[in-house]
Amino acid sequence: MDKLKIYRDFLKDSIRKKIDFRKTDQHQGVPAPPLQEKCDPNSQRISLPDKETWRSFIEKTDLVHTIGNRQSRRNFNAEYLKIEELAFLLWATQGQRDPGQQSPLFRTVPSAGARHSFETYLFIHRVEKLSAGLYRYLPLSNELVLIYTSDQHTKRNLTRAVMGQKFVADCAVTFVWTTVPYRMEWRYLEIAHRVILLDAGHVCQNLYLACEAIHSGTCAIAAYDQEAMDDLLQVDGEEQFTVYLAPVGKY
Numbered sequence: 001m002d003k004l005k006i007y008r009d010f011l012k013d014s015i016r017k018k019i020d021f022r023k024t025d026q027h028q029g030v031p032a033p034p035l036q037e038k039c040d041p042n043s044q045r046i047s048l049p050d051k052e053t054w055r056s057f058i059e060k061t062d063l064v065h066t067i068g069n070r071q072s073r074r075n076f077n078a079e080y081l082k083i084e085e086l087a088f089l090l091w092a093t094q095g096q097r098d099p100g101q102q103s104p105l106f107r108t109v110p111s112a113g114a115r116h117s118f119e120t121y122l123f124i125h126r127v128e129k130l131s132a133g134l135y136r137y138l139p140l141s142n143e144l145v146l147i148y149t150s151d152q153h154t155k156r157n158l159t160r161a162v163m164g165q166k167f168v169a170d171c172a173v174t175f176v177w178t179t180v181p182y183r184m185e186w187r188y189l190e191i192a193h194r195v196i197l198l199d200a201g202h203v204c205q206n207l208y209l210a211c212e213a214i215h216s217g218t219c220a221i222a223a224y225d226q227e228a229m230d231d232l233l234q235v236d237g238e239e240q241f242t243v244y245l246a247p248v249g250k251y
């Protein structure tokens with residue numbers, strides 16, 4: 001089969017009719033995978049400000065203006081992001097919709113079957129109260145977990161991993177989303193992969209709009225060196241791997 005046809009077919013939902021849903025792990029009674037990857041119990045965790053705290057830092061914005069002003073921004077100044085602003089961006093992209101009241105399956109972004117296969121990694125370069133380094137967001141407890149602190153090579157390695165797109169590391173914080181595909185495959189088998197990428201679009205669009213609301217900018221990044229990025233994040237590249245990035249900064 002022509003290569004392009006194979007890739008075009010991946011965009012279609014025709015495969016749904018061929019799937020025997022009785023064979024899914026969900027249907028076979030396998031427990032659902034966790035919604036959040038485990039952390040090293042010895043790692044440092046940082047509590048993020050909750051919605052009541054960061055709300056006062058976010059100016060009231062007009063939605064029509066915010067949507068109309070959205071654009072990809074690649075030039076960031078040296079200003080630091082406040083930790084409250086970062087907490088708002090994380091809430092907007094993966095946060096729980098109504099923690100304590102609703103299931104953690106319900107977030108500020110939609111997800112096919114509410115499976116939420118993403119983990120959010122952050123290369124923090126300039127955020128008040130946080131040391132530079134690689135962190136992961138824990139949406140179920142609204143915390144960050146430190147994976148490693150930056151050294152003089154971190155920014156250079158990140159720039160290399162995004163094929164020399166310098167602005168991706170020249171910002172306040174670089175968001176990187178990985179997927180844990182089994183969370184989606186558990187219910188959807190081969191349908192999972194198409195909807196994982198559809199899900200990613202919603203996450204990044206919320207980041208664009210939330211950034212505009214705090215006078216910051218971002219740019220979706222889908223061009224990167226897969227193996228180099230996965231190595232930087234210390235994920236295995238099979239059960240979890242990078243799908244999308246977005247640098248954030250003031251402009």
Ligand SMILES: Cc1cc2nc3c(=O)[nH]c(=O)nc-3n(C[C@H](O)[C@H](O)[C@H](O)COP(=O)(O)O)c2cc1C
Nearest residue numbers: 070071072073074165201204219220221222223224
């Ligand atoms: C899926 C996707 C992947 C993209 N990848 C990159 C990228 O790797 N590098 C980059 O500089 N811009 C990237 N962009 C940003 C586009 O170039 C940008 O959205 C487009 O030029 C339109 O500009 P606007 O976002 O300001 O409307 C990407 C955008 C999307 C939606």
